[in-house]
Amino acid sequence: MTVDYRRMIEELTEEYEKARAHTGELRREISELTASATAPRETVRVTVGAQGDVRSIEFRGSAYKRMAPAELSAAVMATISQAKDKAQRKLSELMAPELPPGVNFLDVLQGKAELPAMAKFDPEVSKPGSRP
Numbered sequence: 001m002t003v004d005y006r007r008m009i010e011e012l013t014e015e016y017e018k019a020r021a022h023t024g025e026l027r028r029e030i031s032e033l034t035a036s037a038t039a040p041r042e043t044v045r046v047t048v049g050a051q052g053d054v055r056s057i058e059f060r061g062s063a064y065k066r067m068a069p070a071e072l073s074a075a076v077m078a079t080i081s082q083a084k085d086k087a088q089r090k091l092s093e094l095m096a097p098e099l100p101p102g103v104n105f106l107d108v109l110q111g112k113a114e115l116p117a118m119a120k121f122d123p124e125v126s127k128p129g130s131r132p
Contacts, residue, residue, distance in 0.1 A: 029094060030091065030094065031049075031050070033050040033087065034047050034048065034049055035047070035048055035084075035086035035090055036086070037079050037082035037083035038060075039075045039079045041063055041075075042060055042063075043059065043063045043064040043067065043072070043075055044057060044058065044060065044064060044072075044075055045057075045060060045079070046058075046076070046079045046080050046082075048080065048084050049087065050087055050090070051087075052083075052084035052087060054080060057076065088106060089106075091105065091109075092104070092105040092106045092109075102114075
């Protein structure tokens with residue numbers, strides 16, 4: 001029986017190119033991911049990126065001018081936190097198909113992922129487009 005190495009190399013190259021394109025698309029989606037939150041009195045609106053990096057802070061109306069500095073600071077910080085939580089949830093949804101079954105991306109981000117679940121990872125199942 002003869003092994004067709006040329007065909008095997010072509011198939012591997014094709015799989016690599018698909019995986020590379022998929023990874024590039026995923027990176028683009030992550031770089032474009034944003035989430036916003038607005039303070040309860042709508043004094044401030046914050047937009048963050050996928051990693052919680054602050055992209056914009058908008059002060060709305062004039063109510064913020066009447067707030068004590070500590071109150072305004074607390075409102076900004078709480079709103080940043082809310083926006084960051086939203087961004088992490090969006091990122092988790094985006095990354096879920098890329099992870100082994102049973103692994104939660106937020107747990108991975110927070111260092112809480114169960115290593116036994118990661119050890120069960122089957123690379124054949126995780127190929128782009130191989131999941132239902």
